[in-house]
Amino acid sequence: MATSPHSQADPAVAEPAAGATPAFSPLYQQIKELILQSLQSGEWKPGEAIPSEMDLAARFRVSQGTVRKAIDELAADNLVIRRQGKGTFVATHAEQHVRYRFLKLMPDSGDRDSEGPAQRAVLDCKRVRASAEVARALALRTGDPVIQVRRVLSFGGVPTILEDLWLPGNAFKGLTAEQAAGYQGPTYAMFELEFGVRMVRAEEKIRAVLPDPQQAAALKVSQQMPLLSVERIAYTYNDVPMELRRGLYRTDTHHYRNDLN
Amino acid sequence: MATSPHSQADPAVAEPAAGATPAFSPLYQQIKELILQSLQSGEWKPGEAIPSEMDLAARFRVSQGTVRKAIDELAADNLVIRRQGKGTFVATHAEQHVRYRFLKLMPDSGDRDSEGPAQRAVLDCKRVRASAEVARALALRTGDPVIQVRRVLSFGGVPTILEDLWLPGNAFKGLTAEQAAGYQGPTYAMFELEFGVRMVRAEEKIRAVLPDPQQAAALKVSQQMPLLSVERIAYTYNDVPMELRRGLYRTDTHHYRNDLN
DNA sequence: AAGTGGTCTAGACCACAAC
DNA sequence: TTGTGGTCTAGACCACTTG
Numbered sequence: 418m419a420t421s422p423h424s425q426a427d428p429a430v431a432e433p434a435a436g437a438t439p440a441f442s443p444l445y446q447q448i449k450e451l452i453l454q455s456l457q458s459g460e461w462k463p464g465e466a467i468p469s470e471m472d473l474a475a476r477f478r479v480s481q482g483t484v485r486k487a488i489d490e491l492a493a494d495n496l497v498i499r500r501q502g503k504g505t506f507v508a509t510h511a512e513q514h515v516r517y518r519f520l521k522l523m524p525d526s527g528d529r530d531s532e533g534p535a536q537r538a539v540l541d542c543k544r545v546r547a548s549a550e551v552a553r554a555l556a557l558r559t560g561d562p563v564i565q566v567r568r569v570l571s572f573g574g575v576p577t578i579l580e581d582l583w584l585p586g587n588a589f590k591g592l593t594a595e596q597a598a599g600y601q602g603p604t605y606a607m608f609e610l611e612f613g614v615r616m617v618r619a620e621e622k623i624r625a626v627l628p629d630p631q632q633a634a635a636l637k638v639s640q641q642m643p644l645l646s647v648e649r650i651a652y653t654y655n656d657v658p659m660e661l662r663r664g665l666y667r668t669d670t671h672h673y674r675n676d677l678n
Numbered sequence: 679m680a681t682s683p684h685s686q687a688d689p690a691v692a693e694p695a696a697g698a699t700p701a702f703s704p705l706y707q708q709i710k711e712l713i714l715q716s717l718q719s720g721e722w723k724p725g726e727a728i729p730s731e732m733d734l735a736a737r738f739r740v741s742q743g744t745v746r747k748a749i750d751e752l753a754a755d756n757l758v759i760r761r762q763g764k765g766t767f768v769a770t771h772a773e774q775h776v777r778y779r780f781l782k783l784m785p786d787s788g789d790r791d792s793e794g795p796a797q798r799a800v801l802d803c804k805r806v807r808a809s810a811e812v813a814r815a816l817a818l819r820t821g822d823p824v825i826q827v828r829r830v831l832s833f834g835g836v837p838t839i840l841e842d843l844w845l846p847g848n849a850f851k852g853l854t855a856e857q858a859a860g861y862q863g864p865t866y867a868m869f870e871l872e873f874g875v876r877m878v879r880a881e882e883k884i885r886a887v888l889p890d891p892q893q894a895a896a897l898k899v900s901q902q903m904p905l906l907s908v909e910r911i912a913y914t915y916n917d918v919p920m921e922l923r924r925g926l927y928r929t930d931t932h933h934y935r936n937d938l939n
Numbered sequence: 940a941a942g943t944g945g946t947c948t949a950g951a952c953c954a955c956a957a958c
Numbered sequence: 959t960t961g962t963g964g965t966c967t968a969g970a971c972c973a974c975t976t977g
Contacts, residue, residue, distance in 0.1 A: 444966070486965085488944095503943065619938040623934040672884060675881070676882075677879060740947080746963085749963095763963065763964095765961090765962060
């Protein structure tokens with residue numbers, strides 16, 4: 418082991434190339450990387466249990482404590498969920514208590530549960546060519562095939578969110594308006610189930626804007642009503658961008674909530 | 679030890695009351711709580727080193743690994759910063775790389791460093807009585823003394839943020855406009871230094887709004903320009919609210935950036 | 940009872956910083 | 959050289975879930 422101390426039984430991890438800068442990293446980081454690769458390759462699917470800590474320790478020939486620390490970090494990254502007595506499970510957007518993890522819009526009074534689920538109306542779902550902007554966000558080339566979805570989310574019958582989604586055409590080949598509208602539960606859960614694409618993190622840029630006539634009409638609001646513009650890029654494993662989303666949020670009855678630590 | 683296994687040398691932690699529901703919690707959580715109390719009581723000040731893991735282990739009569747896990751959580755909560763080879767330090771808002779931890783407004787191009795520090799202009803700083811709304815946010819009673827500060831932050835000479843701060847009158851007795859304007863560095867660092875108040879977390883509610891005439895004038899923008907309304911409640915230890923802040927952000931040259939995990 | 944994650948300990952050694 | 963945090967191990971036992 419060039420990259421970690423104690424090689425009592427030769428952990429089954431790769432040696433760094435000799436000569437070059439020897440990418441030092443602790444054993445548990447290497448284990449984390451290996452588990453990550455298995456997650457990514459789909460060896461264990463969202464919602465399924467991964468092998469027990471003891472099993473993984475045996476597989477990688479390290480102590481249980483080292484595997485534990487690796488999994489601790491994966492759990493901190495929300496890639497995996499630990500359940501005492503049951504096992505460790507691949508995280509998924511399809512669960513009750515983690516649903517709409519990325520949606521920070523909250524009703525001004527009460528919580529999201531009291532409000533009930535959003536009604537989805539898909540206005541459009543078509544195959545287009547990536548604009549320069551969309552291509553940059555999705556790490557594609559201008560003109561590459563992209564699927565664009567436009568939809569409105571309503572709460573209690575009130576149109577509240579208008580958003581456009583852009584998805585890489587390759588990974589999401591065959592996505593239809595019916596799929597986008599009909600699936601029960603978070604759209605990201607549908608992406609996992611139907612396309613094997615799991616979003617693990619996202620970045621948002623938020624602005625205050627006025628809607629153009631078309632947008633105002635879709636939300637049934639005046640053109641003078643200021644709206645929250647939320648541009649999101651969602652990433653799957655390995656920081657690969659898989660979705661660009663531009664949303665307009667009404668904030669007269671809702672607000673965007675953020676916790677700072 | 680009623681709440682943890684292994685009492686080899688009787689860890690110096692309190693026993694839960696007999697009879698009542700025995701507040702089970704692991705040893706390291708109890709240690710974390712004890713360290714937290716010392717932080718809160720000011721036994722170690724922001725920026726100072728806390729005792730080494732070995733010292734704390736000896737003090738609390740537990741193993742170093744247990745102290746380590748307690749400190750790990752404190753570090754994850756940003757209450758403390760670990761520095762290999764040097765020690766563990768009480769976190770502070772006065773450091774380069776953690777400065778403006780709570781300010782999520784970024785210039786559209788470049789990062790915050792390229793933009794340089796904000797210029798502060800304090801428009802007002804006065805003692806007032808808490809309105810019902812302010813009192814609720816700060817866990818005070820309506821009419822309690824509160825200090826209100828109104829200021830404008832400019833970047834490169836352009837007024838970008840207009841904000842009002844409300845602070846509990848008791849804890850911030852004697853705060854002057856000169857202090858608010860003159861201090862170099864984050865306002866939260868000044869709070870630590872001058873008033874011994876350290877903000878550890880915050881919640882924000884964000885909306886899109888149009889400014890009233892006075893607000894538009896202070897920011898030198900049209901009343902038709904949509905602005906980001908950011909309402910923040912900042913908390914010190916123990917979830918005690920110590921600041922209510924209402925900001926209006928220009929988002930034509932900047933954006934509010936948020937990372938979702 | 941068996942299996943899983945969760946806690947705790949003790950001891951060894953590494954990496955880094957300061958003297 | 960010393961002291962600090964960081965890593966790794968091995969073993970014991972606890973808490974929770976399932977059969």
